[in-house]
Amino acid sequence: MKTEDLYLQFDNIFFEKTRLSMLTLLYREETVSFNRFKKLLGGTDGALYSHLKKLIESNYIISKKTIMGNSAETQYSFTKQGKASFKKYLAFLENMVIENKKGD
Amino acid sequence: MNKNHNENDRLQDLQVIKDMLQKVEERHLVESWSYFIWGAVIIIGGMIHFFTEYYFSFKDYDLALKVWLPVLCIGGLFEALGFIRKAAKESIPIFTKSFRYLFAAFIGIFIIFAILVITLLQLNAGHLVPVFINFFVALCFFGYALSAYPPLMFQAFVIIIAGIMLFVFNIPIPYSVLVTGAVIGGSFIWTGVQAKTSEVS
Numbered sequence: 001m002k003t004e005d006l007y008l009q010f011d012n013i014f015f016e017k018t019r020l021s022m023l024t025l026l027y028r029e030e031t032v033s034f035n036r037f038k039k040l041l042g043g044t045d046g047a048l049y050s051h052l053k054k055l056i057e058s059n060y061i062i063s064k065k066t067i068m069g070n071s072a073e074t075q076y077s078f079t080k081q082g083k084a085s086f087k088k089y090l091a092f093l094e095n096m097v098i099e100n101k102k103g104d
Numbered sequence: 105m106n107k108n109h110n111e112n113d114r115l116q117d118l119q120v121i122k123d124m125l126q127k128v129e130e131r132h133l134v135e136s137w138s139y140f141i142w143g144a145v146i147i148i149g150g151m152i153h154f155f156t157e158y159y160f161s162f163k164d165y166d167l168a169l170k171v172w173l174p175v176l177c178i179g180g181l182f183e184a185l186g187f188i189r190k191a192a193k194e195s196i197p198i199f200t201k202s203f204r205y206l207f208a209a210f211i212g213i214f215i216i217f218a219i220l221v222i223t224l225l226q227l228n229a230g231h232l233v234p235v236f237i238n239f240f241v242a243l244c245f246f247g248y249a250l251s252a253y254p255p256l257m258f259q260a261f262v263i264i265i266a267g268i269m270l271f272v273f274n275i276p277i278p279y280s281v282l283v284t285g286a287v288i289g290g291s292f293i294w295t296g297v298q299a300k301t302s303e304v305s
Binding site for chain 2: 017025028030032033066073090097
């Protein structure tokens, strides 16, 4: 299968800088709170919520409200499908780099 | 499906992933002051051990229970506080699977450490305990360096060299305890300075 054909298996959700950063952070830290996303990615609450909502609607991540001290906090983690897709995408990028090196 | 995402975009994706990982890669798990407290209690513990053994000839088990157990409890307590405060400050949830594993690993490491020290004492090899402690703490520093903060490799090597010196030159107790306390305590304080610097920056 050609690289281009392989690439079509991933949807648009991945190809946005903030969402890709969010998925990378989730991959590294397993569970990430909204405040941590805000601290590391910056941006407004509304924009961050909108990106998170898209990821939830696409079934890449799930959210869970937990009590932290005196306040409630929303935490996000990968769904099985989301984690598998992200791993697949990382493998795809790795292959792309290897193929490029071979071509040089 | 995305048909307009070309090779340059994919390279940018790689850059985004790399940047994000770099942002979270080198970080301390606890606040800097808990390293300073660890360093101070270890150095003070080493000095108390030295003076009580030198002047009052306290036995190994007495020293383990009356000096080193309180040192571990005080250090552990403040480390736990430093960890909780750091997690709260960076909005990192602490009741996650990976932190539960980390906690279980700490307990396991502590049990192995205690069993090995007691075994050495029972075999009348108490003079090897400081050497063993140096190697054991160096191993812990290596583990921490690999999982969270690579610059700790330096401290790990300094502690290993100290352990080798104590072994090769057969430095007797209580002098070896004093040296071990100073080297390990100093390493914690140096780590605290690095953590403080990264907190400030």
